Amino acid sequence: MGYIEKSFNLPTDYCDEDIRKIIQRETGFGTFSFRIDHKSLDARKKSDIHWVIRVVISSPEIKSEIASKQTDLAIPLKIPILRKPAKAIVVGSGPAGFFAAYILQKGGCETIIIERGSEVDERACAVKKFEQSGIFNPSTNYAFGEGGAGTFSDGKLTSRSKHISAEKQFILSSYVEAGAPEEIMYMAHPHLGSDNLKVIVKGLRKKFLESGGKILFDTCLENIETAPVKNINGCENKVSVKGAFTSSGDYEADHLIMATGHSAFETFRMLMNKGVLFRTKNFAIGCRVEHPQRFINRAQWGKEVLAGVKAAEYRLTSRGDGRLPVYTFCMCPGGVVVPSTAYSNSNIVNGMSRYLRNGEFANAACVAGFSLDNLLKKEVEPLEALDWLENLENSFYTFSGGYKAPCCTIREFISSKAGKGIKTLSSSYSPGLKPAPLWEMLPSDISYAIQMGLGDFNRKIKGFDTGIIMGLESKTSSPIQVVREKGGCCTGFENLYMAGEGSGHSGGIVSSGADGIRVALSILTSS
Template sequence: MGYRELTLKLPTDYTEEQLRRRIGKELKIRNFSCTISSKSLDARKKNAIHWLLRVGVVSDELAGGEPERAPELVIPRISGTRRAVVVGSGPAGIFAALVLQQAGISVTLIERGTEVTKRAEGIRAFEATGVFNPASNYAFGEGGAGTFSDGKLTSRSKHITREKEFMLNAYIKAGAPEEIRYLAHPHLGSDNLRVMVKNLRQMLLDLGGTIHFETMLLDLSADNGSVAAAITSAGPMTADFFVIAPGHSAHETYRMLIGKGVAFRTKSFAIGCRVEHPQELINLAQWGCRRLPGVKAAEYRLTSPGDGRLPVYTFCMCPGGVVVPAAAYEETNIVNGMSRYRRNGVFANAACVAGINLNSLLGRELDPLEALEWLGALEESFYTATAGYRAPFCTVRDFLDKTMPSGIPDSSYPLGLKPAPLWNMLPAPVATAIAAGLRDFTRTIKGFETGTLLGLESKTSSPIQVLREPDGRCTGFDNLYVVGEGSGYAGGIISSGSDGIRAAMHILARC
């Protein structure tokens, strides 16, 4: 039995039969099995767009060769009785809990929001009535903020291959398609994610873990750097280890941790707006055609030096997606984006943001609490501007010309739009940089200037970062770990989940 790897160019609508025929012709064999190891779309030439595949082939008609083994996360089995409390059911929390429970540590996971079915019902009610529900919204609830997103599984980190493989295996077991192993830009879709987070929950329960929804972390009982109990809305919970995975919207959790002596520092993050276009416009710009057989929808990722002071870039692009009201707290107004797996919606949207450092932006040193206050006040100002949860908007042209919109465009946003001078509502240096970036983007994508800007986009990453030791512990604490996007060290599903897994492995190394 032998093994070979092939790189193949195939049409976008290729079939399994065509793939096998190409392999047989290239290797001059008839009987074989094959596995796709990578698949990316090459759209550099619009008249010759194709898939580029890397395929592993096994056949008794071949000699020599051996497939590369996928990296494996080796989880040790712990003897004795140890307990852990995990706070937050987003990727960092659920994957930390799964690893710890699989190793034999008894895990209690608490989540401030509702389980995913009830959460989805609460979101639908919010979008129908405009009445905000603090327990069922786009920020909090089972699966974290990522449950209602495009579900991208990309990460720029090269040091989390084992953790990523563990996550992909778990997601596939929970119902994800096998293609997430090999696509260059894999995504799950918000519809699939709702099923998967429920199945991940069941995996934890089957391993013997415990989950409490609608249970808020209120305080920590700690002495001399050792946490004895998590004080929750359901009562105190004692444990040997505490893993806090709050997400970057849980400002009251940040404040509590800072009050208990957990050290944080401010960090750079980004703010701006969402930009929305008809998906067909993006398809035409990227592909030269309205539809491409075998491909869901065109994507883009744009960067600009902005005005030379603040960089500008697009983030979390949602092909065929919708813009959603993503407020984490009542009387704040922010937006985000999400897509279903098929990416077959009418619109495309992406964050269009400027990277900022608050110390530089404001010309003084801010402590972490001041950074949270500044961001909260900005989110409240957008609520005040619309007197509710309608999205303040203007077109890209309006933003560049500083003119108020003359009408209300079609949009995927469910709670309505209100014309607004977004260039005045953002901090002046941010607005200046974004204007420069938008001019660059209009030269890159034909028709970009016709898009609609909706604000505020403020949840690209946390504005503060916890101080951690090399073994993952919070500085000054013996058994406390803050992980995921809320730690300030991760962004997105894969990096957040990997951060939770690494914390769990650090804990296991101590047992």
Template sequence: MIRLHEIKLPIDHPEDALRPAILARLGIPSDELLDFQVFKRSPDARKKSAILLSYSVDVTLADEAGVLKRFEGKSHIGPTPDMAYRFVTRAPEGLQERPVIIGFGPCGILAALVLAQMGFRPIVLERGKAVRERTQDTWGLWRKQKLNPESNVQFGEGGAGTFSDGKLYSQIKDPRYLTRKVLEEFVKAGAPEEILWINRPHIGTFRLVGMVERMRAEIIELGGEIRFESRVEDIHLEQGQVTGVTVNGEFIASRHVVLAVGHSARDTFRMVHERGIYVEAKPFAVGFRIEHPQSLIDECRYGPFAGHPILGAADYKLVHHAANGRAVYSFCMCPGGTVVAATSEEGRVVTNGMSQYSRNERNANAGLVVNINPEDFPGYPENPLAGIDFQRHWESRAFELGGRNYFAPAQRVGDFLARRPSTGLGSVQPSYKPGVTPTDLSSALPDYVIEAMREAIPAMARQIRGYDLPDAVLTGVETRTSSPIRIRRGADYQSVNTRGLYPGGEGAGYAGGIMSAAVDGIEIAEALALDMLGEQA
């Protein structure tokens, strides 16, 4: 097959318009085009008065060699790459050792799934509950202000990505097309098939729940084991080699352990550090969630095509470099979504964003965050876990400002820019549950963060008209943008000073989002499997 890129058609083109466009691009008669299928479709909204759809298609031709020769050197036409996934090895019958996977978020799920598909019968240990029970506990905080520290937005089957926008795209380099493997597994588990070809695909929370359950069922069917409410209390080492873990008082022997605990497993990070496993502080970002009417974002991004069913709810990505040297940027933008309570510790408030597949809620929300570095953490460099203490300090402050009842502190953008407290809210009603407390956010984060954000919002309004809408709402605080630590590993995916330990995903500092974490899980599974059999990649 041959892949053609950038075939552009009007957004409302007829269904049968793609075939003649392919023929025109290639300059061939109709009978030479045997078949075609869409590989990717994305909107081109650079001209709002004439939004186009840009297609990449795979075509089967009567004379593919001749066409390739004729278009040799053209960047938009070439052979279709081989995207098929091939397992690196298979477990021999009678293999006794079983790998252990700590955590069942995107990284842990894909690591367990691929290991199970290769016959290695992994044991998965997840501190939280199965996804439906976990959902009930999460709603307990949102509706009743009752937090379960072991079952919430951060902990439980599916990981933090379950209560997010379900974004399935990433900027990682992917020469082996492992993202395709992830998407195909998701479709097999019940995701809509369109995620294979639409630009910037997403799923949403409700669909993720059923998908996670089906992937769990496949792992078990292939010989894997998944234990919920199983918090790992200790990792056992002998002369720099993992020998097993203790969970709920039980020792499980294994010389191959995947650590995929997510970015909020603070007690696990401390245990890992205390065992002498190499941990270092890393940068992350903090800020607030900002909410606008989704209609405002749609109109700015799509003009007269706002609300078009093919385009859906518009998103955005913004960045501003402030005068104080800080970068301010939008993070985890959720079109047509809600701001959610995402704390995993009592007496603290944390925000995140979530959307359903439909993305049809009234508001758009995004993290508006500022980069911070380890040098900003009190106690660094002596304490590599100082970023955790930094996060906790500001999460506790948000709890105080919100009224000590898991309400979040909030402020109108107009008041925030004018440096005055908010005493009420305007036309934009915040979506955060259980509720918000209008206040002054100037003491909710460090001064350098607040000043950078006050500079950034008007600057961003020059890119999205109305971004500085006085009634837009800021809700605090967003502190879990990424892990505050990195568990450094080598090229073999093992900890640099602990053989048999495979740190992975967001918690270990090697991913940022569902897709990159899932791909990391696949690569870890492959490296682990080869090491178990004494093979080389």
């Protein structure tokens, strides 16, 4: 049996039999099997949009001396086994927290996940109640609960992180085993969808519990117990974590991993009080833009429907001399805008899509990247950065008197002139919209950059300015970053780790999950 790779261009509405016929025609093989190794959409020419598909073909008719190497061997993730018993606590059940806990448990470490929010079905009920009634649950919402903030998203599985092949393979394989579509293993831009994610996180939970792990839902971390560690000379040079104080009781731990996500501001403040070192870093804020999905389809494809493709996407960037860079982020085709606040007195938005991406609207964050030091023209401490962002989020809540999204048309935002157009526009945002001079609600440098960027986007996608722009998008990444050693251990600590988006060292489902895996492997290797 030999193996070869072949690449083909196929129409968007192809079927597997079409692939089989092409293979037979081009190779002449009578007996063979194949699997798709990579699939991407080439939409550079609207008159010739097609899939580019690479397949791995196996056949007894391929001579061993001319056969290529077998390409379907996955890079294995080697999980060390602990040499002596140990206990670990992982705070947070998002991708970083779950995969850190799962690897530790598989490596023989008795592991507990502490999750402040509820399990996913109860969480879904809580967010539905919030959208319908405006009654906010501070523990279970779009930010907190099983699976982390990513549970209610488009579920993108792309990553710009390098050197995570084994970790990524483990994550994607785990998702497929938990119910994800197998196409995530080969799509160039795979996504799960919020509907699939609810099923997947339950499947992952089942695997973790079957491995002997324990999860405490509706349990808030209140504090951590620490003690100084003396070196051989009797000098105190590090701090050791002894355990965690939670709303469900106190727990001892040999290792504590913080994987809280980047919305847990009160946890960051507690860690700062315990001596954990943070630094500020560049991040991005802005608003969310929304258009009818059929408009985006026409702009990208030249038609409203393209057989075999769910919905059109876009990724836009804009740079100009003397202003901040602007870009779209977390584009949700056929999706909805949601109230993603983590606290009752703040008002922020995010986007999510179902797997089929078949909703009426398309939305995306439109943000400007910046340094808070440069914006405020002074050196900003990490605690100040949290306070600054929290105050901005609170100001949007104060303006709206609740969770309606301050909103205007993109055209109004660009021109800094309020009009009457917003009253005639519909939106996917269920809490409702409130007309607002959004350009005045953001820091002036950020507003100016976004105005220029939106004008640039309108030249790239004609009619882009006919959409609406709403709310505050402030969770693209964390404004602070923990100072940590190789392996994820917090500097100055012996056994306290931070992983995922809350650490400021990763972002997105795959890179956060990979970060959690690497922290867990570091613990297993060094213990």
